[in-house]
Amino acid sequence: xxxxxxxxxxxxxxxxxxxxxxxxxxxxxxxxxxxxxxxxxxxxxxxxxxxxxxxxxxxxxxxxxxxxxxxxxxxxxxxxxxxxx
Numbered sequence: 001x002x003x004x005x006x007x008x009x010x011x012x013x014x015x016x017x018x019x020x021x022x023x024x025x026x027x028x029x030x031x032x033x034x035x036x037x038x039x040x041x042x043x044x045x046x047x048x049x050x051x052x053x054x055x056x057x058x059x060x061x062x063x064x065x066x067x068x069x070x071x072x073x074x075x076x077x078x079x080x081x082x083x084x085x
Contacts, residue, residue, distance in 0.1 A: 006067045007033060010055070015067075030056060034064050 006018040007030065017033045031042040034056045046057045047066070055062035 004069050005030070007037075007056070008065045008067060009037075010062055010065055030066065034058075038063060 003022070003026070004018070004020045005022070005026065006015050008015045016037055019029065022029045027047065030047075031045045034045055035042040038058065040058060044058060048055050048057050048062065050062065054066040054068075056064035056066065
């Protein structure tokens with residue numbers, strides 16, 4: 001099972017980063033990517049839970065919404081298509 005994460009700017013709705021494979025801490029990846037996008041120090045970022053989701057906060061303002069979900073790999077039979085003559 002993999003966890004899919006996407007980061008969306010709150011002011012424009014633009015999704016600027018996505019991943020499904022994180023090595024190490026989820027927050028380390030999120031804070032590093034957001035700091036690069038907003039040209040700030042990762043230590044200045046915090047996360048907060050709002051009524052409608054989880055956010056990355058800078059100076060008390062939610063600047064990025066974190067979207068995440070778990071993906072389950074379900075084995076499904078392969079259906080073979082053949083041409084009918």
